[in-house]
Amino acid sequence: MNFEYPPAAEQFRSELRQFLAEELPEWWNRLFVDDERIIPFTRQLCRKMAERGWLTAAWPSEHGGADADEWMQMVVREEMWAAGEPRGPQYMNLNYIGPMVMKFGTPEQQERFLKPMAAGDVIWCQGFSEPGSGSDLASLSTSATDGDSCFVVNGRKIWISYATIAEWCLLLARTDPDSSRYNGLSMLLVDMNSPGIDVRPIPSMVGPIEYNEITFSDVEVPYDCLLGPRDAGWSVAMYGLTRERIGIAFHASLKTVFDSLLDYVRNTEDSTGRPLAERPSVRAGLARLHAHYRAAKLLGYRVIAAEEAGVMREMDPAIYKVFATEAYVFASEVALESVGTKGQLTEEDPLAPAAGFFQHWLHSIPGLIGAGTNEIQRNIISQRGMGLPR
Ligand SMILES: Cc1cc2nc3c(=O)[nH]c(=O)nc-3n(C[C@H](O)[C@H](O)[C@H](O)COP(=O)(O)OP(=O)(O)OC[C@H]3O[C@@H](n4cnc5c(N)ncnc54)[C@H](O)[C@@H]3O)c2cc1C
Numbered sequence: 551m552n553f554e555y556p557p558a559a560e561q562f563r564s565e566l567r568q569f570l571a572e573e574l575p576e577w578w579n580r581l582f583v584d585d586e587r588i589i590p591f592t593r594q595l596c597r598k599m600a601e602r603g604w605l606t607a608a609w610p611s612e613h614g615g616a617d618a619d620e621w622m623q624m625v626v627r628e629e630m631w632a633a634g635e636p637r638g639p640q641y642m643n644l645n646y647i648g649p650m651v652m653k654f655g656t657p658e659q660q661e662r663f664l665k666p667m668a669a670g671d672v673i674w675c676q677g678f679s680e681p682g683s684g685s686d687l688a689s690l691s692t693s694a695t696d697g698d699s700c701f702v703v704n705g706r707k708i709w710i711s712y713a714t715i716a717e718w719c720l721l722l723a724r725t726d727p728d729s730s731r732y733n734g735l736s737m738l739l740v741d742m743n744s745p746g747i748d749v750r751p752i753p754s755m756v757g758p759i760e761y762n763e764i765t766f767s768d769v770e771v772p773y774d775c776l777l778g779p780r781d782a783g784w785s786v787a788m789y790g791l792t793r794e795r796i797g798i799a800f801h802a803s804l805k806t807v808f809d810s811l812l813d814y815v816r817n818t819e820d821s822t823g824r825p826l827a828e829r830p831s832v833r834a835g836l837a838r839l840h841a842h843y844r845a846a847k848l849l850g851y852r853v854i855a856a857e858e859a860g861v862m863r864e865m866d867p868a869i870y871k872v873f874a875t876e877a878y879v880f881a882s883e884v885a886l887e888s889v890g891t892k893g894q895l896t897e898e899d900p901l902a903p904a905a906g907f908f909q910h911w912l913h914s915i916p917g918l919i920g921a922g923t924n925e926i927q928r929n930i931i932s933q934r935g936m937g938l939p940r
Contacts, residue, residue, distance in 0.1 A: 589759070596638070597670040739776075807907065
């Protein structure tokens with residue numbers, strides 16, 4: 551079995567790398583840091599990628615894509631995450647928000663919402679979690695009741711990434727007030743400029759845009775912004791969440807840690823003049839890391855192959871997400887242990903080892919929680935994948 555990409559995909563990868571080498575400014579580090587230049591830059595880069603047909607390459611041409619296969623999209627994903635995701639929040643549009651509109655949207659919704667995404671012109675956020683409803687999403691209580699000629703939304707959402715800069719929100723709300731759990735929910739497409747929306751940033755270790763709380767107070771949402779069937783939004787949400795779990799190429803982030811660490815230990819001596827690469831503990835860590843990288847990558851490719859063949863099961867992205875996020879954390883830990891106390895220095899410090907390994911460690915942790923915690927993914931694998939009891 552050959553696990554290599556076809557030559558055309560590798561050629562495309564080279565072009566993409568060249569493009570990034572030319573476009574990424576010298577100050578660029580990665581998306582999840584506190585720097586106000588980041589979002590304007592990511593918007594600019596997305597437009598340039600859109601002009602080349604790379605932003606939504608795997609979408610059908612009728613929706614602004616280039617009819618490329620999912621493997622091309624995986625090449626983009628790998629190169630972007632290896633570079634710290636310079637597409638910014640728009641990676642969500644092409645991975646799952648756009649595909650949800652393609653699958654469940656009316657022709658009018660597709661025309662209205664997909665073209666701006668394909669052009670790199672719009673940022674979306676995803677409003678699912680609530681203060682009392684995270685893992686148990688079906689318990690959510692944000693309501694969308696019937697007004698004169700629209701839904702009227704009231705409630706609170708929390709941990710919503712990019713809400714301060716998003717123009718639109720994919721909102722899961724309860725449209726049947728007498729319902730409970732999975733029934734009576736609907737997916738709404740909400741203009742973030744609507745009156746009654748208040749966004750409060752939540753300070754965190756991953757920068758100022760990552761977590762926010764949104765309060766909806768009598769927010770009017772037109773009926774034509776209902777995505778998919780009314781009161782049956784749970785299946786719409788699950789379709790999106792399954793795709794979201796493969797949207798971040800954690801194995802590519804891991805590889806950047808691996809490559810930097812390899813380079814560092816080869817070229818750095820300890821206080822006795824002995825190269826770090828000769829230390830048994832460092833070598834053992836690197837060997838395990840190499841194996842983890844390969845396994846994570848192949849699990850990701852397994853999902854793409856299943857998707858291309860139309861046989862993807864819900865547990866496939868869950869398996870990738872669990873293994874790859876934990877491998878990324880492991881990579882950062884191996885790096886910190888191999889480098890020693892210096893590994894805790896951040897990139898701004900002149901004494902920090904090449905890749906600022908501590909930053910990777912910091913940024914690897916949220917991956918265990920976002921898009922459904924790894925405990926929940928394990929439940930999906932065991933219950934829905936293996937048929938084990940709850
Ligand atoms: C980086 C990041 C970005 C995020 N972005 C968004 C976003 O854009 N939009 C959005 O809507 N949400 C977002 N979230 C929120 C995320 O979806 C929730 O944090 C997550 O679903 C967990 O919910 P919770 O925080 O309420 O934890 P809880 O559900 O309270 O869980 C607490 C702990 O209990 C465990 N647990 C809970 N239930 C079970 C169970 N049945 N079996 C085993 N263990 C269980 C969990 O695994 C966890 O360890 C983001 C989170 C992160 C970290």
